[in-house]
Amino acid sequence: MAQRRIPVVIVAGFLGSGKTTMLNHLLRNSAGARIGVVVNDFGSINIDAMTVAGQVDSTVSLGNGCLCCAVDASGLDAMLAKLAGPGSEIDVIVIEASGLAEPRDLIRLVLASECDRIEYGGLLEVVDAAEFTRTRARHPELDQHLALADLVVLNKTDRLDAGERAALLAVLEPIAVGTPLLPTAMGRIDPELLFDRPRRPDRPEVPRQLSLTDLLREDHEECGHEHHLHAGYESIEFISAEPLNPRRLMRFLDDRPGGLYRMKGVVYFGIPDHKQRFELHTVGNFLRFHQSGWSPGEPRTTQLVLIGAGIDADALRSGLRACVETDPEALAGNDMLPVLRYARG
Ligand SMILES: Nc1nc2c(ncn2[C@@H]2O[C@H](COP(=O)(O)OP(=O)(O)OP(=O)(O)O)[C@@H](O)[C@H]2O)c(=O)[nH]1
Numbered sequence: 001m002a003q004r005r006i007p008v009v010i011v012a013g014f015l016g017s018g019k020t021t022m023l024n025h026l027l028r029n030s031a032g033a034r035i036g037v038v039v040n041d042f043g044s045i046n047i048d049a050m051t052v053a054g055q056v057d058s059t060v061s062l063g064n065g066c067l068c069c070a071v072d073a074s075g076l077d078a079m080l081a082k083l084a085g086p087g088s089e090i091d092v093i094v095i096e097a098s099g100l101a102e103p104r105d106l107i108r109l110v111l112a113s114e115c116d117r118i119e120y121g122g123l124l125e126v127v128d129a130a131e132f133t134r135t136r137a138r139h140p141e142l143d144q145h146l147a148l149a150d151l152v153v154l155n156k157t158d159r160l161d162a163g164e165r166a167a168l169l170a171v172l173e174p175i176a177v178g179t180p181l182l183p184t185a186m187g188r189i190d191p192e193l194l195f196d197r198p199r200r201p202d203r204p205e206v207p208r209q210l211s212l213t214d215l216l217r218e219d220h221e222e223c224g225h226e227h228h229l230h231a232g233y234e235s236i237e238f239i240s241a242e243p244l245n246p247r248r249l250m251r252f253l254d255d256r257p258g259g260l261y262r263m264k265g266v267v268y269f270g271i272p273d274h275k276q277r278f279e280l281h282t283v284g285n286f287l288r289f290h291q292s293g294w295s296p297g298e299p300r301t302t303q304l305v306l307i308g309a310g311i312d313a314d315a316l317r318s319g320l321r322a323c324v325e326t327d328p329e330a331l332a333g334n335d336m337l338p339v340l341r342y343a344r345g
Contacts, residue, residue: 004290005344006036006084007121008110009194009283012097012145014135017128018155019096022187026094027066031191034065036083036093040072065089073105077113084117092195093118103145119344122286124194125149125176126187129168130159146176151193151261151284158185173258180261180284180308190233193262193307194283233261236306236313238320243270244302245325250338252319253287259311265304270328274336278343280304289343 013019023037059069059082067090071079076095083090095110097103103123110120125145128135136142146152152172157165165183172181182189246269256263263282267289269275277298279290294300306316325331 005117005119006088006090006093007195007281008080008093008095008118009121010095010097010103010106010110010123011126012103012106012123012149013126013153013155014128014139014142016131017126017135018153018187019126022126022153022155022184022189023094023096025187025189026191026194027062027064027068029191030064030066033091033191033195034067034089036090037066037068038076038079038083038093038095039068039070040096073109076106076109077115080110080113080118081115084115088117092121094194102141103148107148119288121194121288122150122283123148124151124153124284126153126155127172129154129156129165129183131156132168132171143175146172146179149176149179149284150286152176152179152181153187153189154181154183155187156185157183178258178285180258182261182309190307196264196281233307233309234311234313236308236311236316238265238302238304238306238317240268240302240320240324241299242324242326243268243300243328244320244323245269245331246271246274246336246339248323248325249320252323253282255319256282257308257311257316260306260308260316262307263304265302267302267304268300269331269336269339270300270325271331271333271336273333275300278339287342289339291343 011019011022020039023039027035027037058071058075058079059067061067067083069079069083080093083093095106097106103125107120107123110118125148127142127146154168154172160168169181182193244267249267253263260282261284263280265280267278267280269278276291277294279292281288281290304320
């Protein structure tokens with residue numbers, strides 16, 4: 001199977017909105033994923049806490065398999081190539097946009113990258129909920145950033161009461177039309193909203209002593225409960241042994257509700273010439289399919305997980321059930337065109 005490209009997620013947000021706080025949170029709660037973080041200076045990333053294993057030039061190797069590197073926009077492509085180089089063990093690359101460039105320019109840089117081991121993975125805009133009105137007055141371009149974002153992280157909601165929060169959501173919704181708004185405090189987003197837990201069958205987990213990184217995980221710090229990050233999110237599973245109709249699934253995806261932060265899993269379309277396994281991956285508005293072959297003996301089934309807040313589970317399940325094709329013979333190759341627009345090998 002071809003090596004999967006490494007998704008590159010861009011994190012933007014105005015000064016002090018909480019980008020670094022969120023990155024530190026992701027590094028401490030990476031769920032086994034190896035994260036490459038690109039910042040424009042190391043200053044605020046909590047490197048001490050991550051057991052620094054070594055520093056080479058502008059790259060710091062973190063104890064949990066994550067890498068952190070500092071570049072300006074001109075060095076970005078070279079750094080992406082380095083992070084994603086042959087034998088790279090990085091699962092996801094996160095670029096903190098502050099001081100580097102406008103998010104739009106960064107997206108262009110990533111899309112135009114000559115490195116064929118990466119792919120653009122979406123834009124997260126971090127917003128300081130308490131300062132939103134003042135920030136917007138000083139930086140009217142914030143509206144464009146919000147419109148461009150795939151997921152808006154509404155941080156510092158601890159500083160708002162319920163009425164202020166509702167008023168802010170009412171202002172934001174028409175600016176970021178259809179884009180999921182994710183309220184958080186201290187950037188504590190569930191890492192699985194951004195990337196999958198890696199499966200490393202070649203290296204089974206062996207029992208071991210807790211490392212410093214394990215001990216620093218906020219799960220342990222706060223309540224010792226592994227899955228508390230999922231609290232407040234709802235997770236829905238959908239399984240179908242019958243193939244899905246690609247056009248109907250794309251219509252379902254186009255209309256997915258704003259509270260649906262993440263979808264992941266495998267889709268089986270079963271259309272002649274397109275009988276491959278299509279892995280679906282959405283982060284907010286961002287959507288991508290990865291095509292690959294089925295492993296020997298792997299059942300040809302669609303299996304999806306939907307994660308969100310305030311979502312109507314029954315409506316989503318019945319929406320997906322309506323995508324099941326009862327007459328696959330009626331489908332032709334060109335029914336796959338809407339899917340293939342979002343697909344990579
Ligand atoms: N009350 C509160 N404070 C927060 C929250 N998130 C971050 N902070 C604080 O806000 C300040 C700025 O956070 P950073 O994470 O450094 O913000 P940033 O976007 O990386 O800032 P720059 O790198 O300067 O652009 C820090 O003092 C954080 O501790 C939150 O949800 N609630």
